[in-house]
Amino acid sequence: MSKTTLFQVGTMQLLANSLLDGTMSIHDLLQHGDFGIGTGQGLDGELIILDGKAYHTLVSGESEVPDENFSSPFAAAHHGDFKDFGTAENADLEAVLQDTIDKLQAQNQFAAFLIEGEFETMTTRSAAGSQKPYPSLTEAAEKQQVFHGSKVKGRLLSYYAPAIYQGVTVAGFHSHFLSDDHDLSGHVLTGKVLSATVKVQKFDTIEQVLPTENPDFKAADLTDLSMVHKAIEAAE
Amino acid sequence: MSKTTLFQVGTMQLLANSLLDGTMSIHDLLQHGDFGIGTGQGLDGELIILDGKAYHTLVSGESEVPDENFSSPFAAAHHGDFKDFGTAENADLEAVLQDTIDKLQAQNQFAAFLIEGEFETMTTRSAAGSQKPYPSLTEAAEKQQVFHGSKVKGRLLSYYAPAIYQGVTVAGFHSHFLSDDHDLSGHVLTGKVLSATVKVQKFDTIEQVLPTENPDFKAADLTDLSMVHKAIEAAE
DSSP, X not given: OOTTEEEEESOHHHHHTTOOOXXXXXXXXXXXXXXXXXXOGGXXXXXXXXXXXXXXXXXXXXXXXXXXXXXXXXXXXXXXXXXXXXXXEEEEHHHHHHHHHHHXXXXXXXXXXXXXXXXXXXXXXXXXXXXXXXXXXXXXHHTOEEEEEEEEEEEEEEEEEOGGGBTTBOSXXXXXXXXXXXXXXXXXXXXXXXXXXXXXXXXXXXXXXXXXXXXXXXXXXXXXXXXXXXXXXXXX | OOTTEEEEESOHHHHHTTOOOOOEEHHHHHTTOSEEXXXXXXXXXEEEEETTEEEEEOTTSOEEOOOTTOXXXXXXXXXXXXXXXXXXXXXXXXXXXXXXXXXXXXXXXXXXXXXXXXXXXXXXXXXXXXXXXXXXXXXXXXXXXXXXXXXXXXXEEXXXXXXXXXXXXXXXXXXXXXXXXXXXXXXXXXXXXXXXXXXXXXXXXXXXXXXXXXXXHHHOOOOOHHHHHHHHHHHO
C-alpha cells in the first residue's frame, strides 16, 4: 500500500467517447484508497471518498452512501497521507490550488489536495445517469444540474495531473466537494475560499487500470485525439 | 508481482525536452521485470532486457552487459508471461505486429510482443550518449548510428501503447532487438520477418514512476505539447 501512488480506473478519453459502463465496483475502488473521486455508470452523479467513506451525489444534488451496485467508468483513489501546507483566506479556489502547486514546484507530478473550512461560494454540478446507448459528453452536459452555495463549510478533494496526461486523465485540477451538512456536493466548477486549511499529498507513481475485458472498450476506435481534447475542454 | 502490469519510468516527453538524467538504476529497473527496453542517461545507447538479462547497445553497435552505474531516464519493464500467438513468415515486422493487435482486438490496451526467429532484414539504431547540457532529440538523432542486418536470427521485444498515451510513452509499437550472436541490436527502425514465432502478453494496468526528485524535471516547463508530438514523430 504505497502512499506515493495515485490509482485510477479508466481514462477521461472513455467519457469523451461515451464509454460509460461501470467497470469497477465501489467495493473494489475502496481497496485502492480512503480518498478519491469519480463518476457512476452512465455518468450517474459524482463520487467523493473521504476518510474511507464514499458519498454519491445524485443529479438532484442530494448525496447518499452509494449502494453496493455502484460502479464507475472513471475514478481515482489513493491512500491518504496528507501534509499540512498552510491556510487560505478570501481567495479563489483555482488560485489557491495553483499557488500551492507553484510553491511546491509540483507542476510536473500528480498530487492531491484537501481543502477544509468555509467557502464564500461553491458551485458544483452533478450529472444525470443514462442508460445505453449512452449520450455524448456534450449531450450529458445539457442534462447536468448546477448547484450554488455560499458561506458553506465542507471539504474539497482535488487531484492535479500534468499537462501531458490530458485525455489519459483530466490535466490540471479535478475537484469534488462535500459540505459538512451533505446538502451541497458534486464536481466543482468554481469556488471561493473564505477560510480553510490546505493539505497536500504528492505522488511519484500513477497506477492506471484499463477496462480491458469490457466489450465496448475493446471494440472502440480511440484514435481521434482532437475530439477528446475538444470534449474535455467543453465539459470541464 | 503482477503479470498484467506494465511498469514504466519516465515519459517520452522527458526525452523530447532533453531531460536525460538517468533516474532509475539498472538494478532497480530489473526489480520491475525480466523483460524490458529503455535508453541510458544522456541517450547513451539502447537497452533490452530478455529473460532477466540486460544488454546495452552502444553507439558503436556493440552490445554489452550494462555496468552497475547504468541508469535510465525512460524505460519499460514487465514480468514475462507471454502466450503463444502464432508464427509469421515473409512479412514486414510492422504488419506482423499490427495484425496481432488487430486479431486480439487489443488496440486500446498495453501489450508486449516477443518475436523470435530469423529476420530477412533488420535495421536498428543506437544513440550516442551526451553530457549536460543535453542535446535536443533532433540533435541527438544526427549523432545516432544505424545498423543493418540480413538473414539474422534473434529476438525482438516490442511494447504497444494506445494512441491517447502519446507523449506519456510512445504510442503504437516501440521495439528493441538483440541478435542471437549479439552482433546486431538496438532500437528497431524497420524489419522483415523471414520465419519467427510470435508471443504476446496483454496488460490491464500501467504503473508509471515520474522522477519527482530530479531538479531538472521539477523545474521544467512541460506544457508545450505540440512540441512533444513533433519531436516524437521526427525521432521515431
